Amino acid sequence: MFENVIIGQYLPGRSYLHHMDPRAKIAAVVFLIIVIFLVNSWHGYALFGGAAIAVYFLSGVPFRYIRKGMFPVFILVILTFFLHAFFTRDGEVLFSIGMFSFYEEGIRQGLFISLRLLLLVYFTSLLTLTTSPIDLTDALEQMFSPLERFKFPAYDVAMMMSIAIRFIPTLLQETEKIIKAQTARGADFNKGSMRDRMQAFVSLLVPLFVRAFRRAEDLAYAMEARGYNGGEGRTKLRLLVWGWRDTLCCCLIAVFGVILLFLRQ
Amino acid sequence: MDVNFQEVSHVYMQKTPFETLALKNVNAYFRASSVTAVIGRTGSGKSTLVQHINGLLKPSAGVVSVGEHHLEAKTKRKTVKAVRSHVGMVFQYPEHQLFEETVEKDLLFGPKNKGMDVAEIQKKLPELLQQVGLSESLLKRSPFELSGGQMRRVAIAGVLATNPDILILDEPTAGLDPQGQKEILKLFMNWQRTYQPTTIMITHQMEEAAAFAEYMYVMEDAEIKMQGEPETIYAQRKKLQEMDLDIPEQVQVLQQIEQDSGIRFPHYQLSPAEAADYWRRAVQNGGVPRV
Numbered sequence: 001m002f003e004n005v006i007i008g009q010y011l012p013g014r015s016y017l018h019h020m021d022p023r024a025k026i027a028a029v030v031f032l033i034i035v036i037f038l039v040n041s042w043h044g045y046a047l048f049g050g051a052a053i054a055v056y057f058l059s060g061v062p063f064r065y066i067r068k069g070m071f072p073v074f075i076l077v078i079l080t081f082f083l084h085a086f087f088t089r090d091g092e093v094l095f096s097i098g099m100f101s102f103y104e105e106g107i108r109q110g111l112f113i114s115l116r117l118l119l120l121v122y123f124t125s126l127l128t129l130t131t132s133p134i135d136l137t138d139a140l141e142q143m144f145s146p147l148e149r150f151k152f153p154a155y156d157v158a159m160m161m162s163i164a165i166r167f168i169p170t171l172l173q174e175t176e177k178i179i180k181a182q183t184a185r186g187a188d189f190n191k192g193s194m195r196d197r198m199q200a201f202v203s204l205l206v207p208l209f210v211r212a213f214r215r216a217e218d219l220a221y222a223m224e225a226r227g228y229n230g231g232e233g234r235t236k237l238r239l240l241v242w243g244w245r246d247t248l249c250c251c252l253i254a255v256f257g258v259i260l261l262f263l264r265q
Numbered sequence: 266m267d268v269n270f271q272e273v274s275h276v277y278m279q280k281t282p283f284e285t286l287a288l289k290n291v292n293a294y295f296r297a298s299s300v301t302a303v304i305g306r307t308g309s310g311k312s313t314l315v316q317h318i319n320g321l322l323k324p325s326a327g328v329v330s331v332g333e334h335h336l337e338a339k340t341k342r343k344t345v346k347a348v349r350s351h352v353g354m355v356f357q358y359p360e361h362q363l364f365e366e367t368v369e370k371d372l373l374f375g376p377k378n379k380g381m382d383v384a385e386i387q388k389k390l391p392e393l394l395q396q397v398g399l400s401e402s403l404l405k406r407s408p409f410e411l412s413g414g415q416m417r418r419v420a421i422a423g424v425l426a427t428n429p430d431i432l433i434l435d436e437p438t439a440g441l442d443p444q445g446q447k448e449i450l451k452l453f454m455n456w457q458r459t460y461q462p463t464t465i466m467i468t469h470q471m472e473e474a475a476a477f478a479e480y481m482y483v484m485e486d487a488e489i490k491m492q493g494e495p496e497t498i499y500a501q502r503k504k505l506q507e508m509d510l511d512i513p514e515q516v517q518v519l520q521q522i523e524q525d526s527g528i529r530f531p532h533y534q535l536s537p538a539e540a541a542d543y544w545r546r547a548v549q550n551g552g553v554p555r556v
């Protein structure tokens with residue numbers, strides 16, 4: 001039933017990107033997202049495209065996974081392209097279809113925005129495809145920990161995130177099990193009147209919630225029984241290690257940013 | 266209704282890196298009104314096998330015939346629904362499927378979905394509750410305020426309420442204490458005797474299978490490795506042990522007595538009292554086996 005859901009879409013591997021420190025990867029992606037909004041020339045986008053291809057080869061992720069991850073965004077991208085193409089009326093008229101005229105500036109803007117969106121989604125998907133969820137939360141926790149001085153509960157937020165991530169597969173399994181059990185009792189989740197389908201849906205949701213609350217309670221007891229009492233002074237089993245790859249990546253990205261600034265029009 | 270598997274294979278998550286072959290060219294036959302046990306260790310494919318019988322899973326290859334219906338990879342949902350109305354399935358931890366406000370409503374969920382005469386069945390609910398060992402006073406209670414054991418019985422009653430022609434039990438006693446396990450098994454045995462559904466019970470405990478199966482399939486690594494009447498299976502202890510299974514202790518004792526004394530028991534389902542009685546009579550006859 002959920003056979004095609006690839007959870008958290010992390011793909012284990014041993015590529016350059018997989019070996020990088022998640023903090024470096026997050027920093028790089030955030031930096032790229034910022035600079036992509038500064039690019040406003042064809043040279044800039046060409047350079048960005050080149051970088052995207054290079055990173056693809058560094059990631060070792062099969063292309064079909066990237067395509068699958070980006071497919072839903074395509075619809076959004078095409079929509080934004082046409083919005084811009086229709087409504088921007090600057091520069092020369094390139095061509096007209098019926099009552100619509102397409103202006104040079106409109107097409108240009110549309111293409112730029114589409115490219116920005118695509119590249120943005122591309123880099124973030126590579127981040128989640130090559131970083132395990134646990135590494136991601138660990139990294140986020142460390143990157144946000146300076147904010148604890150301002151009462152931002154970085155540790156607790158990270159703990160909540162990792163628990164949530166840990167239980168996604170369990171919840172999916174549970175959902176599948178209950179759907180099967182209710183289907184065996186004749187419930188129909190796909191066909192039938194609105195009323196029947198509502199009923200089927202309730203027969204799934206109620207047990208799911210009951211079990212989730214029960215499990216949350218059990219987990220809370222189990223954690224307390226093992227001495228958990230919040231983040232204060234807790235040490236980590238898995239330490240994040242900053243290596244040469246990370247330094248190299250950060251340097252390259254900085255150089256990349258500077259070049260892009262020069263290519264601005 | 267009988268059930269027939271012909272060269273059935275099933276692959277989970279086909280065409281992904283997580284592809285698993287869970288059934289490999291399985292052939293099996295379940296005679297109408299018979300009781301069959303499917304045994305094998307966890308992950309051997311038992312649940313996958315039985316979920317083909319009511320179309321929860323479709324074969325990747327092969328055909329599953331249920332009565333006169335045939336289920337294949339491309340079978341239409343209409344056929345699947347027709348088959349489903351004949352099949353009752355008790356899952357592992359069936360109490361997780363309870364959701365209605367009252368026990369009564371939950372018991373009627375199946376019959377209502379399967380288009381049965383709800384008023385008629387409602388009248389029979391007190392009797393049904395009694396058959397699963399509960400008092401009829403529970404009908405108006407919420408299923409969530411019952412004890413674990415009571416919840417399980419209500420869930421089982423919810424499946425039996427449709428009086429299925431084919432009854433599938435997927436480790437229905439998991440997580441119960443030995444006394445509870447015995448009671449639940451007994452409940453199913455009584456039900457089977459009264460209504461005669463084709464019954465298929467999954468278990469990884471030989472003792473349970475031995476208690477009421479007339480035929481057994483032993484699964485291992487997506488395949489059926491052994492099949493036959495319990496006696497035939499018990500005769501191949503070595504092979505069973507290789508699959509982390511063993512013959513029931515009770516049978517081991519009887520076999521040991523046979524080996525040492527030369528007495529032959531008629532079958533291995535004898536209760537301790539029957540076995541002792543049989544042995545005494547055999548000794549009185551000078552050790553000559555006599556039925």
Ligand SMILES: Nc1ncnc2c1ncn2[C@@H]1O[C@H](COP(=O)(O)OP(=O)(O)O)[C@@H](O)[C@H]1O
Pocket residue numbers: 001277278285286287305306307308309310311312313314
């Ligand atoms: N929904 C599923 N998705 C993917 N693989 C599954 C699923 N259900 C079972 N499997 C796999 O199929 C094999 C057989 O499982 P199952 O039929 O549940 O065995 P059993 O009931 O004998 O314990 C196992 O290897 C299991 O991991």
Ligand SMILES: [Mg+2]
Pocket residue numbers: 311312313435
């Ligand atoms: Mg199972």
